Amino acid sequence: MKKSLVAVGVIVALGVAWTGSAWYTGKQLEGRMAEMIARANAELNKASPEAGLTLGYQDYHRGLFHSTMQLVIKPNAGVTSALLKPDQSIVFNETIDHGPFPFAQLKKFNLLPSMASVHTTLVNNPTTKPLFDIAKGQSFIDAQTRIGYSGDTSSDISLLPLNYENGEQKVAFSGGEFRADVDGQGDKIAVSGEAQSGLVNTVNEYGQHVQMTFNGIKTEGNSARSEFIERIGSQKAAIEKLAIAIEGQQMAVFEGFNIHAKSELQEDKKHLSGQIDYTLDSLKVQNKDIGSGKLTLKVGNLDGAAVHAFSQKYQAESQKLLADPALMQDPEAYQQRIVELFVANLPLLLKGDPVITVAPLSWKNAQGESSFNLSLLLKDPAQAAGEATTPEEQLNRVVKSLDSKLVIPMAMATELMTQIAQLEGYQPAEAAKLADQQIKGLAAMGQMFRVTTMENNNVVSSLQYSNGQVTLNGQKMPLSDLLGMFGMPGIGQPEIAPAPELETPVVPVIPQQ
Template sequence: MDYDRMKKSLVAVGVIVALGVVWTGTAWYTGKQLEGRMAEMISNANTELNKASPEAGLTLGYQDYHRGLFSSTMHLVIKPTAGMTSAILKPDQTIVFNETIDHGPFPFAQLKKFNLLPSMASVHTTLMNNPTTKPLFDIAKGQSFIDAQTRIGYSGDTSSDINLLPLNYENGEQKVAFSGGEFKADVDGQGDKIAVSGEAQSGLVNTVNEYGQHVQITFNGIKTEGNSTRSEFIERIGSQKASIDKLAISIEGKEMAVVEGFNINAKSELQEDKKHLSGQIDYALNSLKVQNKDMGSGKLTLKVGNLDGAAVREFSQKYNAESQKLLADPAFSQNPEAYQQQIVELFAANLPLLLKGDPVITVAPLSWKNAKGESSFNLSLFLKDPAQSTGEPKTPEEQLNRVVKSLDSKLVIPVDMATELMTQVAQLEGYQPAEAAKLAEQQIKGLAAMGQMFRVTTMEDNNVVSSLQYSNGQVTLNGQKMALGDLLGMFGMPTMGEPEAAPVPEPETPAVPEAPAVPQQ
């Protein structure tokens, strides 16, 4: 009996020793394997960073790699790209992360969370305190503001839990408070699929502006969620949501503006033919208050479809290459206004590429709503590739027909809604409620009368309405058909290749009662 027990004990000890040898050998191997792949991983990360944000002018690197038996350490370094001016860091600045890597197959940090899935490594990331990041450490009471734990699978997949620590800092009249935040990022081994989500509960900033006024900014409930996949034509397609429950701005203790329920929902995808792209972005604002005046709520849905994928890729490549050249040129990188002008010209020069495939743009709708009604604007614009046209355009119709297949738009503004909005605006300017209402009514009536006089708008059921359709050189404005040249002539615009029309006498402006005087403040 004692012999049997001793035999079983020796077997148990042998198993434990064998497991220890296997664990040690595997941990050493995976640590070495990770070190061998580090350069490749950093290179891939720089490629992604350069594609996603070339204007940032940043490069990722690593240094001080020390491999141990069960764990390794290194520093991850973000610095300005050589020969480029970074929009974030100065030439002598760096952001350094401390990386502690627990080797697999069962990293200790992972076991602490009862995650028993084998993995190559688990990486703990914190921010290093250096001259660049010292201000952040000061308001975080000497702690790293960022604390992240990343699991690296043998396939190269990564899953990161990123914590932003709470902040509470006061220095005289300046104050920063932040609840902290939790974010999660998952990336597959090839970097093709990325999913990001997270939220931060609240934050506050007290400061003094250039006029010596005390300014306070607060926010509540920031959330984000999205996923993307690498695309053949553009860098990524997918969806992204972002929202904020409340954002408030106060000056000298007086609430100036409050935004509630702001949401953005964007998505892009390949169409069924796998050659064209489409995208949609939705904006929604549940409430806007300015100095306690309810200004209303709004929404916008913008869609773009039938973008030629190959043309979009060519546009992206040219735009990114040229923008990087501009950033590398001190004449532009050190002159924001000149740089912005060049970027606009660069975009305009390559815009014809985006017209390949005959894209479609729709706005359905752009609207603003208050207690008295809702105004709306809808647009459907079918474009076409100007490269398919031959010869030089000689008339406005020919010029427009090169790029526009058809247009259909409609604007509806309820008079009561517009009057209510302008009443609120007048009160913000200092008018008393009765005076503000009277002034707003006069303004809206005057504008409606002027719109009808110039035949730009009509009145329907107490709504100011304007509709415009265009196709094949034919315009329909508020139900009246006319040539494009006639429409341009209504606004005194000359036509191409044709003598300018004789000036049309300006109609008399409708008489508007004199507005109440602005009260002295």
């Protein structure tokens, strides 16, 4: 009997403790809500200022074990957002289970104490109604977020499958699963997820039936806040297959497309470096195998303080552009002003004498692989003395050295042009003949103007530059001679050596339909 009373007493005590803890954590969460929203808006403004969006909350109702509220995304006052019009908004319903052991968390057998567990769904309003229509009246987004006492969050985000048909229009989507983890200070973020497949059928402006399908989209990445730029880290994205068809005829198929971008602090903790890799395993156009390609682009030795100054100025000026209603009504003028803004502040990025490397840019088919490699060492023009009055002096102010090389196998180029000629309607034999003539003619022109040479049946071009001296395909010359070869205004034309003799003189042939 005593044991039974003790057990009952323990259960009652635990129930009282649970109730008190749930009430306390619910109240604590309410007190921190404004801080969390402000932090989210700061992140949104830094990551995508051109979006012109702000996050808010409304209708907060706190209960003993559960609370409810709504998160609202809407355009900034006075800004016509590219995503939302002034009268539009996106609203999410938030159901909050209070800690220390939220019920939603217990259902997943997660016994770690936490402040709350939040269930998020999309609200059906005039802005989101089209999405609800193709999701058969359900919320397309369903997310469950665990909020720790330190403020860290872990979100499991589900995108529901879609299957919608309306006349000649069709949308199908397998759904997707994504995960996002953010630490309490918002300094570290990790995102990963995948979606298996999707299909869109529609009719274009010419009345043609267009179908786009994809398979195997994946993403994975992490980032951390930096004192110089907003974030550094690594991000990967991949798609197994993307196909486009018009009127039932396959137009293009991309397979094995991958992007990997990363940025980091260098050893001195004052400079930044970054790298982005693109790879495409296969491209087919109208069932013709066009080949595969890759690009690796690296940027190093960026002065961190200068990058930060560039970022601050660029964001401040771009915000002013977004606040101009007339400019927001003219997308072309807005894009022009953005480009001008970037160019005007570009000298800031040269402060650390950055290095740009392309190693390589290449394209490969059954007959070989063409490649282009580049190493460009830049320098801070602000360190130069006096005023630049000649092209040599102007280039010398920003370029320390350049080294580049282009290699194109004749067989590879001929195969590529043969495929292109067939796409234009030529029969295989005729296409091969025209491609052979065209590539030989272009190679001859390159030699005639000393832009390229022939090495082992490869078209080759190399260019080096340093201290006003140019070396083109092994021949040294002043920069003025190089500019003169391309007819630059005000530059004298150098004497051009005669073209090398060819076994069979040819001229370029441009295939015509």
